[in-house]
Amino acid sequence: MKAKNQTPNHCLSPNEIESRLKSAGVQPTAQRIAICRFVLCEAKHPTAEQVKAWADLNFPKISLATVYNTLGILVQAGLLKEYRFPHTESSVYDNNLTSHHHFLDEATGELIDIEPDQLSVNLKLKPSFKIKEMEILLKGTRS
């Protein structure tokens, strides 16, 4: 059954989350589904603490260890990506799985995804360098 979004914030129904977890080889427990409702949907670059804060409102008594454990499992399963940026100690999690870059608004601390078509890079390195991945962080302000 494919329920349509109940609120504009919900992009996946619990059933859709459940099947995504199953097909990724992750057992869909109540806690994991609850966390996914946030991190795979409306959350924008949340930290573990922000996931915990959301969970406290929506799934009372979830433990911080489970939040970390679940986030790690989702990253391992390829359903979430983990980033660490210079402006904070905390890891942030991103449900945008396509290759992309980031812009940090230094005035607000907001992180914004920059899609690859918004910039082009021309590498002129010696051929001994084999580049597998490129992470670009733009910093500035937005008006």
Add this chain to the structure above:
Amino acid sequence: MKAKNQTPNHCLSPNEIESRLKSAGVQPTAQRIAICRFVLCEAKHPTAEQVKAWADLNFPKISLATVYNTLGILVQAGLLKEYRFPHTESSVYDNNLTSHHHFLDEATGELIDIEPDQLSVNLKLKPSFKIKEMEILLKGTRS
């Protein structure tokens, strides 16, 4: 071993270090000069622990708090730059003060400076984005 792709750092004499500290408004104490002999000269992207380990050999009894304190002062004075990369929790310090990027050799963990002339970036962002800084991390291997 292949030549390192880094700007070579001239070693500074204690007197040169002293005058660089003074003109940066930093009181040149014995501990600070000792730390500078490493971090402003031969050190390549050291962590605080690596600075401490070097200091233990060259300036017995220096405390870890002084190492952190001095590194912070050098960064604030503009004599050193601090970076945080995704592959490690620890800050690394860089005496290459010119704008540049980094390559992480995923096989060895080695960080290599990439000078701006080794790549070019073309931004196509909306004009509301005001970019002040750009950090690029290339990841891969080197043969």
Add this chain to the structure above:
DNA sequence: TCTAAATTTAGAATAGTTCTAAATCTGGAA
């Protein structure tokens, strides 16, 4: 229903760094 395996949990442990407050050192004034 039963049970082995997986999951969750609270709290302890850990790593990297910063803080605290007492001891020591420093550069000028006298």
Add this chain to the structure above:
DNA sequence: TTCCAGATTTAGAACTATTCTAAATTTAGA
């Protein structure tokens, strides 16, 4: 020189983000 206020250094405590531990609970499947 001697003195002193302020700067610096220090050991260890505290802190933050995260991982680990081991016991309790839940789950899937026979």
